[in-house]
Amino acid sequence: MSQFRQLTPDMAVSPQLAPSDVAAAAEQGFVLIVNNRPDGEEEGQPAGAEIAAAARAAGLGYVAIPVAGGGFGAPQVDALTEALAAADGPVLGFCRTGTRSTLLWALARARAGDDPAVLAQQAAAAGYDLAPVRQAMDVLAAQARPA
Numbered sequence: 849m850s851q852f853r854q855l856t857p858d859m860a861v862s863p864q865l866a867p868s869d870v871a872a873a874a875e876q877g878f879v880l881i882v883n884n885r886p887d888g889e890e891e892g893q894p895a896g897a898e899i900a901a902a903a904r905a906a907g908l909g910y911v912a913i914p915v916a917g918g919g920f921g922a923p924q925v926d927a928l929t930e931a932l933a934a935a936d937g938p939v940l941g942f943c944r945t946g947t948r949s950t951l952l953w954a955l956a957r958a959r960a961g962d963d964p965a966v967l968a969q970q971a972a973a974a975g976y977d978l979a980p981v982r983q984a985m986d987v988l989a990a991q992a993r994p995a
Contacts, residue, residue, distance in 0.1 A: 852876065853946060853974040858938050859953055861946040866894055870902035879908060879937035882928065884949045886914040915948045920955060928956040950976040958985035961992035
């Protein structure tokens with residue numbers, strides 16, 4: 849079973865989910881699963897369609913926002929921002945280790961105006977380091993603040 853790590857009361861991340869993990873996510877109150885892992889990244893990895901089917905069967909929403917090794921772009925930040933805004937309850941994001949999901953969450957929240965220092969503390973408490981995107985977070989947060 850995968851380990852769900854709380855970033856905030858409304859957002860958690862996880863390493864790769866298996867279809868059997870989705871029921872546990874539903875039992876813990878998550879309403880949406882966000883898949884940040886491209887299909888075929890690693891041999892033996894469950895396909896996104898399998899996770900999506902398990903989510904539907906458990907009554908959860910499912911969104912695929914793949915983040916490849918090349919990094920993040922505005923389309924992924926936009927997609928996660930929209931998914932978080934539309935979710936009516938806690939969200940669980942996953943990728944291979946949870947890191948990409950955490951970094952993408954931090955970028956989306958910084959763009960919404962959240963304090964990058966607070967986001968870094970929340971991520972660190974869950975075992976993740978936002979250093980790879982900290983500069984981008986600072987820029988996004990500054991752009992979100994009224995002049």
